[in-house]
Amino acid sequence: MKATVYHGARDVRLESVDDPVLREPTDAIVRVTRAAICGSDLWFYRGITQWDPGDRTGHEFVGIVEEAGKSVSSVAPGDLVIAPFVWSDGTCEFCKKGLQTSCVHGGNWGDDRNGAQAEAVRVPQADGTLVKAAPEIVHGSPHLHASAAALCDVMPTGHHGVVSAQTQRGGTVAIVGDGAVGLCAVLSAARVVGAERVIAIGHNPKRLARAREFGATHAFDSHEPGIAEEILELTRGGSPAVVEAVGNQESMDLAAEIARPGGTVAFVGAPNAIDKAPLRPAFVKNVALRGALAPARSYIDELMRHVVEGSIDPSRVFDLTLPLDRVTDGYEAMDRRRAIKVLLEVSN
Amino acid sequence: MKATVYHGARDVRLESVDDPVLREPTDAIVRVTRAAICGSDLWFYRGITQWDPGDRTGHEFVGIVEEAGKSVSSVAPGDLVIAPFVWSDGTCEFCKKGLQTSCVHGGNWGDDRNGAQAEAVRVPQADGTLVKAAPEIVHGSPHLHASAAALCDVMPTGHHGVVSAQTQRGGTVAIVGDGAVGLCAVLSAARVVGAERVIAIGHNPKRLARAREFGATHAFDSHEPGIAEEILELTRGGSPAVVEAVGNQESMDLAAEIARPGGTVAFVGAPNAIDKAPLRPAFVKNVALRGALAPARSYIDELMRHVVEGSIDPSRVFDLTLPLDRVTDGYEAMDRRRAIKVLLEVSN
Numbered sequence: 001m002k003a004t005v006y007h008g009a010r011d012v013r014l015e016s017v018d019d020p021v022l023r024e025p026t027d028a029i030v031r032v033t034r035a036a037i038c039g040s041d042l043w044f045y046r047g048i049t050q051w052d053p054g055d056r057t058g059h060e061f062v063g064i065v066e067e068a069g070k071s072v073s074s075v076a077p078g079d080l081v082i083a084p085f086v087w088s089d090g091t092c093e094f095c096k097k098g099l100q101t102s103c104v105h106g107g108n109w110g111d112d113r114n115g116a117q118a119e120a121v122r123v124p125q126a127d128g129t130l131v132k133a134a135p136e137i138v139h140g141s142p143h144l145h146a147s148a149a150a151l152c153d154v155m156p157t158g159h160h161g162v163v164s165a166q167t168q169r170g171g172t173v174a175i176v177g178d179g180a181v182g183l184c185a186v187l188s189a190a191r192v193v194g195a196e197r198v199i200a201i202g203h204n205p206k207r208l209a210r211a212r213e214f215g216a217t218h219a220f221d222s223h224e225p226g227i228a229e230e231i232l233e234l235t236r237g238g239s240p241a242v243v244e245a246v247g248n249q250e251s252m253d254l255a256a257e258i259a260r261p262g263g264t265v266a267f268v269g270a271p272n273a274i275d276k277a278p279l280r281p282a283f284v285k286n287v288a289l290r291g292a293l294a295p296a297r298s299y300i301d302e303l304m305r306h307v308v309e310g311s312i313d314p315s316r317v318f319d320l321t322l323p324l325d326r327v328t329d330g331y332e333a334m335d336r337r338r339a340i341k342v343l344l345e346v347s348n
Numbered sequence: 349m350k351a352t353v354y355h356g357a358r359d360v361r362l363e364s365v366d367d368p369v370l371r372e373p374t375d376a377i378v379r380v381t382r383a384a385i386c387g388s389d390l391w392f393y394r395g396i397t398q399w400d401p402g403d404r405t406g407h408e409f410v411g412i413v414e415e416a417g418k419s420v421s422s423v424a425p426g427d428l429v430i431a432p433f434v435w436s437d438g439t440c441e442f443c444k445k446g447l448q449t450s451c452v453h454g455g456n457w458g459d460d461r462n463g464a465q466a467e468a469v470r471v472p473q474a475d476g477t478l479v480k481a482a483p484e485i486v487h488g489s490p491h492l493h494a495s496a497a498a499l500c501d502v503m504p505t506g507h508h509g510v511v512s513a514q515t516q517r518g519g520t521v522a523i524v525g526d527g528a529v530g531l532c533a534v535l536s537a538a539r540v541v542g543a544e545r546v547i548a549i550g551h552n553p554k555r556l557a558r559a560r561e562f563g564a565t566h567a568f569d570s571h572e573p574g575i576a577e578e579i580l581e582l583t584r585g586g587s588p589a590v591v592e593a594v595g596n597q598e599s600m601d602l603a604a605e606i607a608r609p610g611g612t613v614a615f616v617g618a619p620n621a622i623d624k625a626p627l628r629p630a631f632v633k634n635v636a637l638r639g640a641l642a643p644a645r646s647y648i649d650e651l652m653r654h655v656v657e658g659s660i661d662p663s664r665v666f667d668l669t670l671p672l673d674r675v676t677d678g679y680e681a682m683d684r685r686r687a688i689k690v691l692l693e694v695s696n
Contacts, residue, residue, distance in 0.1 A: 093585075094609055099634060102609035104585075164634070237441075237452075261442055261450035270631060277625030282639035283618060286447060286512070289637045291630035 003118030004327050006055040009047030010335070014327050017056075020114065020122035025071040028126035030081060034149040035117045036060040036318070037330050037342040038085075039179055040270060045331055048272060056115025059085040059108065060152035062133070062145065063121070063346075072126045080133040082304070083116070083123065084296035085109065085153040090128025098298035103128070117327055119346060131300045136308045143315055146343055147307045150184070150314035151300050154341065157268050158184025158245065159303060160294035162193050164266035165241035169194040172235055176222075176255045177245030178202025178211055180317040180341040181268055185243045190215020191312045192303070199231060199239065201254070207340065210316070222254065231258045238263060238285075248273040261285040266292040318343040351466035352675050354403040357395030358683070362675050365404075368462065368470035373419040376474035378429060382497040383465045384408040384666070385678050385690040386433075387527055391620060393679055404463025407433040407456065408500035410481070410493065411469070411694075420474045428481040430652070431464070431471065432644035433457065433501040438476025446646035451476070465675055467694060479648040484656045491663055494691055495655045498532070498662035499648050502689065505616050506532025506593070507651060508642035510541050512614035513589035517542040520583055524570075524603045525593030526550025526559055528665040528689040529616055533591045538563020539660045540651070547579060547587060549602070555688065558664070570602065579606045586611060586633075596621040609633040614640040666691040 003017045020029055035058050043049040044057075065079045075081055088095050088103035095103050105125060109116045123129055131151075137144045158181050167173040173195045175185045182202065189195040191214075199218045200211035208219040218234065220227045232238055238260030244252055247269030255265045256278035265287060271277075282289050306312045320339035322330050323346075330342035351365045368377055383406050391397040392405075413427045423429055436443050436451035443451050453473060457464045471477055479499075485492045506529050515521040521543045523533045530550065537543040539562075547566045548559035556567040566582065568575045580586055586608030592600055595617030603613045604626035613635060619625075630637050654660045668687035670678050671694075678690035 097610060099610050102633060262445060262447050264636070267627070267631065271627035274627055276623070277627055277637070279615070279619035279622055279625055279637070279639065282637070283615065283641050285450060285639065286641060286643075287639050288612070289625070289627070289630070289639075291627065291633065291635050291637075293631050293634060295634075 001119035002324065003115060004057045006044060006051050006057055007053050010045060012045065012057055012328055012331055014325055020120050022067060022069050023122065024124065025069040026125050026127065027069045028065050028072055028075060028123045028130065029067040029120060030063040030083070030123055031066050031120050032061045032063040032116065032118060032346040033348060034062045034145055035324070035344040035346055036149050036152065037117070037334055037344070038153055039181065041331070042335060043270065043272060045335060054113070056110055056113050056118065058115040058117030059110060060149060061116035061121060062148045062152065066120070068126060074127045075130050075132060080138045081130040082133055082148050082151050082300055083130055084156070084300060087123060087125050087129040088297055089125045095128060098295055100295040100297040101293045117324070117344060119324070129297065131297070134304055134308050144307065146315035146318055147313060149343055150317060151303055151307070153296055154180045154317055155184045155187070155303055155314040156296035156299040157181050157294040159188035159192060159299055161185045161243035161245060161266045161268040161292050162188040164290050164292040165243050165264045167193050167195050167241040170196045171241065172197040172199070172239050173241040173243065174199040174201065174231060174239040174258055175243045175245060176201045176251045178204055178207035179245065182245040183207065183211055183214055183317050184314055185245055186211045186214040186216045187312050187314060192306055201227065228254060228257045235260065243268060245269060247271055249275055253278050256281045256287060259285060259287045261287070264288045264290055266290045268292045268294065317341050321345060349467040350672060351463060352405045354392060354399050354405055355401050358393060360393065360405055360676055360679055362673055368468050370415060370417050371470065372472065373417040374473055374475065375417045376413050376420055376423060376471045376478065377415040378409070378411040378431070378469050378471055379414050380409045380411040380464065380467055380469060380694040381696060382410045382493055383672070383692040383694055384497050384500065385465070385682055385692065386501055387529065388618060389679070390683060391618065393683060396620060402461070404458055404461050404466065406463040406465030407458060408497060409464035409469060410496045410500070414468070416474060422475045423478050423480055428486045429478040430481055430496050430499050430648055431478055432504070432648060435471060435473050435477040436645055437473045443476060446643055448643040448645040449641050465672070465692060467672070477645065479645070482652055482656050492655065494663035494666055495661060497691055498665060499651055499655070501644055502528045502665055503532045503535070503651055503662040504644035504647040505529050505642040507536035507540060507647055509533045509591035509593060509614045509616035509640050510536040512638050512640040513591050513612045515541050515543050515589040518544045519589065520545040520547070520587050521589040521591065522547040522549065522579060522587040522606055523591045523593060524549045524599045526552055526555035527593065530593040531555065531559055531562055531665050532662055533593055534559045534562040534564050535660045535662060540654055549575065576602060576605045583608065591616060593617060595619055597623055601626050604629045604635060607633060607635045609635070612636045612638055614638045616640045616642065665689050669693060
């Protein structure tokens, strides 16, 4: 089959590799229909995190089960399934609490040369990991199929930020970042959690306009001076819930600055570019800086219901769709900021 | 009257100054009976934070109301009162939520030349700030009087760490630090909140022994190699609640390392000596790093009840008692680690 292989900074290639095979009775083999490129893939692409040549890339995919190990009972060949961005057993203490990212038998796509930007994937712990797509998605438009691909990571990540920040129905939340995750956080806040005041902060006018379409009630350009003061004024003292969806120093500092005393800043991106956390304002204001690596698996069913009912359309975060054989163009487009997020059409 | 005055690093002096007078109808004048020296006073004493010569020191005191402004109704001359380490109006949004450290009309002792290591203090917002001592304390032993002085800051700070870390009755909490605040956190966890497993971590065998007397079920010497692994083993994956009561890099890193996925690290000290927060483990484990500057005012009544009932004896964190005119010796003793915490006897 074809799979995307890392060779070095700004060098990923689609290559022929061995087809995946079942190894454990808990495995399944899934033929990928849609995959995606994640903002976090840019860390290794840009050489900021170190990978080994030969590693496989991609951790977001939707596909059809081709083969299931003999102890797999929740999915069967022919099922369309959605995979969260880590795999998990579904039975350990942490999975039962909805914290599948800390599963004691879990792991990451890409480990063991098993990436998702490929024609097929071996899925360990298939029962704990895969979610069967709703019939409306199976029989629905390509559009719904794209929304399903957004349920692997980006939409649950935005949603987890909103939930982790303890956003209240009818309350206020500020979302720092207008990338794909920030936009999904706006969707979650406005359409899933039902916050009344959703403040989007970014630096791209087109994306901020999209944030308004997604339900933001206010949009601030972070390049304008004095926006922290404006937000403190608007909220009369800060937002009780803040989602930090950029992952750099400036955005983390702004998030802490606009947090209300007693509030929570949930940070949803790997904090690779944050040198110094704003511990002092957090201390003085009794604010929690809450790490929020999304346990996507625990949200997929709920978010899929919203997709099917039409209350959210996360497919709109994909602004470039390419066939798998143009995966390298997809990386380049995201690296050069020509695309927010790329959807890869692998098969039908 | 006599008051302690800052002149520079390692230079505080007891001097004659003007007696405080009422300025606002909401003020009270309190004659100090007991004051204390706080671990946080060592920041300016050691020259790490910058103060102006002439500033007054001290933010912990118990005393007798001498005069009350005409709009003060909750205390009257002759009352023995306990003052939290900040003053607050008791009526704003944050005070009503029990977050008096963020009071919109609040302030700090020491501001405006009004420190607590003195014979008398002007108390702004007296109704919102002062707590009348229980009759058992008014008529009780010097011992209870000392416990009352521990309710100004150190005991509520330890307790707030335990509460902010979301320690559960019957649950597990790890407390990093065996100073006065860490020991009070142990007391709170074991005797107020009722945690079943209280893990104390420090580096002073005598203080760790005191922690055991206060209710710690386990004590670890942080100088021993491999204690993080031991605690992870003991807790089978980390403590859901961790109190960071030191405020340096090593203790913050250890706190994050031993936190259970989904748990909370509450940090109760000013993070002046933490250069880099452990954001990555917090992100990966969905751990909150929660700032926890204690709103002491909101806990004094509850903790005083425990003192009167005998379930806690926070007077034991004072291991050196001096008259006010030896305040400079008190600073020196704490600076050189000859004392954990100094009680100043000012009057009776």
